[in-house]
Amino acid sequence: MKRYFSKIFNHFLFDGVNREQTVHIFEETGCEVRSFADGEILLSPASGEKKVGLILEGSAVVKTPDPSKTALLRFLRAGDLCGIANLFTEEPFVSVIYAEKSCCVFFMTEAAVRRLLETDHAFLYRYLSFLSGRVCYLNRKIGYLTAGSAERRLALYLASLKSTEIRLQDSIASLSELLDVGRASLYRAFDRLIADGFIEKSGRRITVLNSVAMLKAYQ
Numbered sequence: 186m187k188r189y190f191s192k193i194f195n196h197f198l199f200d201g202v203n204r205e206q207t208v209h210i211f212e213e214t215g216c217e218v219r220s221f222a223d224g225e226i227l228l229s230p231a232s233g234e235k236k237v238g239l240i241l242e243g244s245a246v247v248k249t250p251d252p253s254k255t256a257l258l259r260f261l262r263a264g265d266l267c268g269i270a271n272l273f274t275e276e277p278f279v280s281v282i283y284a285e286k287s288c289c290v291f292f293m294t295e296a297a298v299r300r301l302l303e304t305d306h307a308f309l310y311r312y313l314s315f316l317s318g319r320v321c322y323l324n325r326k327i328g329y330l331t332a333g334s335a336e337r338r339l340a341l342y343l344a345s346l347k348s349t350e351i352r353l354q355d356s357i358a359s360l361s362e363l364l365d366v367g368r369a370s371l372y373r374a375f376d377r378l379i380a381d382g383f384i385e386k387s388g389r390r391i392t393v394l395n396s397v398a399m400l401k402a403y404q
Contacts, residue, residue: 186211186216186217186218186291189218189241189289189291190208192241192291193239193241193291194207196239196264197311197315198239198266198308198311198312198315199308199311200307200311201307201311202301202305202307202308203305203307206304206305207301207305207308210297210300210301210304211293211297214293214294214296214297214300215294215296215297216291216292216293216294216297217291217292218241218289218290218291218292219289219290219292220287220288220289220290221243221245221284221287221288221289221290222284222287223284223285223286223287224283224284225283225284225288226281226282226283226284227245227267227282227283227284227288227290228267228268228278228280228281228282229250229278229280229281229282230250230277230278230279230281232278234294234295235268235271235272235278235295236268236272236292236293236294236295237266237267237268237269237272237292237293237298238266238267238268238282238290238291238292238293239264239265239266239290239291239292239293240261240262240263240264240265240266240267240288240289240290241263241289241290241291242263242287242288242289243263243284243285243286243287243288243289244260244261244262244263244284244285244286244288245260245261245267245282245283245284245285245288245290246259246260246261246282246283246285246359247259247260247261247267247280247281247282248280248281248282248283249280249281250278250279250280250281256362256365257359257362257363258280258363259363260354260355260359260363261282262354266315267282269315269316269319270319272295272298273295298312334374334403335364335366335367335370335371335373335374336374336377336378336403337403338364338365338366338374339364339366339371339374339375339378340378340383340399340400340402340403341400342360342363342364343378343384343391343393343396343399344393344396344399344400348393349392349393349394349396350390350391350392350393351390351391351392351393352389352390352391353389353390353391354389357371357372378399381399381402382394382395383395383396383398383399383402384399
């Protein structure tokens with residue numbers, strides 16, 4: 186675990202924490218770094234022990250646990266966190282997280298998180314900030330999943346990234362699954378946004394020209 190300390194402590198969650206005390210808590214409470222191959226499960230309802238995962242290297246995907254109809258919920262990249270929502274509740278874990286290609290994850294146990302919340306105010310405020318951000322993200326997610334047309338969903342998704350220059354990290358197939366629209370409909374939505382002058386697209390690179398007007402156009 187020590188070889189990954191620089192990546193762990195560069196994460197915003199640990200900005201300003203007492204590093205020596207935090208390392209001691211990690212060691213005392215069974216925190217660990219694990220590597221996963223493509224398709225392996227990081228966390229699931231069957232995982233048992235509750236813990237928070239910090240993606241250190243590689244990527245992962247979050248999907249619904251229903252085997253009869255799996256839906257893509259979220260992409261995870263290096264620096265992203267998972268598992269926090271279920272840490273202090275009796276509810277079972279509500280999703281399954283799979284590694285994409287290879288993935289390296291730092292796992293914090295519930296005991297470690299509790300100790301840090303109780304003893305380090307910097308960690309407490311960063312943790313609350315993260316939870317607030319997740320609530321905002323989920324509200325945006327609900328927004329573009331219930332938005333109606335494929336154009337509206339795509340517009341809301343692009344606007345939610347809060348950048349004029351975007352490089353899509355995932356395939357059209359993955360994005361269509363995330364937005365719950367067919368691939369053909371998603372291609373048509375891109376064509377419509379381009380034709381209407383709201384975005385420019387070159388491969389996976391997208392320039393958002395006017396997000397406010399784009400959202401207003403697709404009510």
